Amino acid sequence: MHNTEKNQIIEGVIWRQLLAFFFPILLGTLFQQLYNTVDAVVVGRFAGKAALAAVGGSAAQILNLLIGFFVGLSSGATVIVSQFFGAEDRDGVSRAVHTALWLALAAGLAMTALGLAFAPTLLRWMNTPADTMADSARYLRIVFLSMVPAMVFNVGSGVLRAVGDSRRPLRFLMAACLVNVALDLLFVVAFHWSVTGVAVATSLAQLAAGALVWRHLCRTGDSYRLKPRAIRPDGALLRRTVQIGLPSGLQSVMYALSNMIITATINGFGTSTVAAWVTLGKVDGLFWMINGAFGVSIMTFAGQNYGARRLDRAEKSLFVCSGLALATAWAFSALFFLFARPVYSVFTRDAEVMTIALEMMRQITPWYFLFVPIEMISGALRGMGRTLVPTMITAFGICVYRVIWMFTVVPAWHVLRAITLSYPISWVMTGLAFLVYYPFARRKLGFGRLALRTRA
DSSP: OOOGGGOHHHHSOHHHHHHHHHHHHHHHHHHHHHHHHHHHHHHHHHTOHHHHHHHHSHHHHHHHHHHHHHHHHHHHHHHHHHHHHHTTOHHHHHHHHHHHHHHHHHHHHHHHHHHHHHHHHHHHHTTOOHHHHHHHHHHHHHHHTTHHHHHHHHHHHHHHHHTTOOHHHHHHHHHHHHHHHHHHIIIIIISOOHHHHHHHHHHHHHHHHHHHHHHHHHHOOSTTOOOGGGOOOOHHHHHHHHHHHHHHHHHHHHHHHHHHHHHHHHHTTOHHHHHHHHHHHHHHHHHHHHHHHHHHHHHHHHHHHHHTTOHHHHHHHHHHHHHHHHHHHHHHHHHHHHHHHHHHTTTOOOHHHHHHHHHHHHHHGGGGGGGHHHHHHHHHHHHTTOOHHHHHHHIIIIIIHHHHHHHHHHHHSOSHHHHHTHHHHHHHHHHHHHHHHHHHHHHHTTHHHHHHHHHO
């Protein structure tokens, strides 16, 4: 059994341990964004805006749709691992880990099959521009072949973070990023393979990341050690995993579907606007990855402390993490607003693309802080095993609302501002809904009773 004195998530100074856990995830998010951004930079600079739109437009949204669903589904296993680990249940940790890896392998195979079968159809449904259709289809077919190692990396990294190890996933991601950068330069710049080169580089980098996580899990001496021959689903844990993870998976699907509809709407403005949207998304993605890292941090802290019945620490962690996330949102907005032009110039030399991207940035960037309550409260509740209502709030407040907006407001007011305005409005509505819901959720989780029992 692991020593609770060494588990600083349930024992240490909260703000200090949050930062110690968060910074490797923060660096990981930056490398994850670099991982994705290198493709856009290399293609945009050496293969042109049509290739940039092919890699980052409709194809990226389709990948996000499938990967988001299965990663969300398997996140239930991560929550279970964190709660078992906080409660010092070695057998429970082991069963949860083997169930999670079984789910990763099954999900990876399912994604490969679904992606190869339906990618061209989805591209047509998204009104993908004709000059990017062939490249987008080729990119998807190659990347979908690497979904098994991609899922092993995502789920394995989730297991490591659930037990408090946020540094190894960072190191593995850094190694994969270096592989991706080197192969992008080789295949696109040296071999002139264009979109095909980016796809092959991405697939090989994902293979490297998955192999590193697998190797570490098999070699660790702790309770979360992976034994390949023991990979099988525990029936009860699989049902619980699906119960906790399915709402998160469906939320990811709804996010992806709403983004696909937004992308389809953007496609109607032409290739320059699509390239500008892709460029904005690459930089904008930095904030979402950082904000998501805070979400992972609070989910782990809430999960382990809830498993250890330290409800006072779980709630205090939520408040501390929310303050850190707010400060980061304001700082990022200010920096992005001040340095947008030189940052965008890394991606494109096209004056029209630059002008459009700057216009969209000025309309979205100042409002990032509005999303913080959504990420923090939903992350904490998921860590404690409550996912259904947070998913419903997010799905309707952001996803469904934006879809309705795209089909009603945008056709009547057919300008880019009509699209960008939907973002801050949806964040305000959803954030308020979470602030209203949280007091009810904490009572259902037994905060009052368990907190009093803990202090007694």
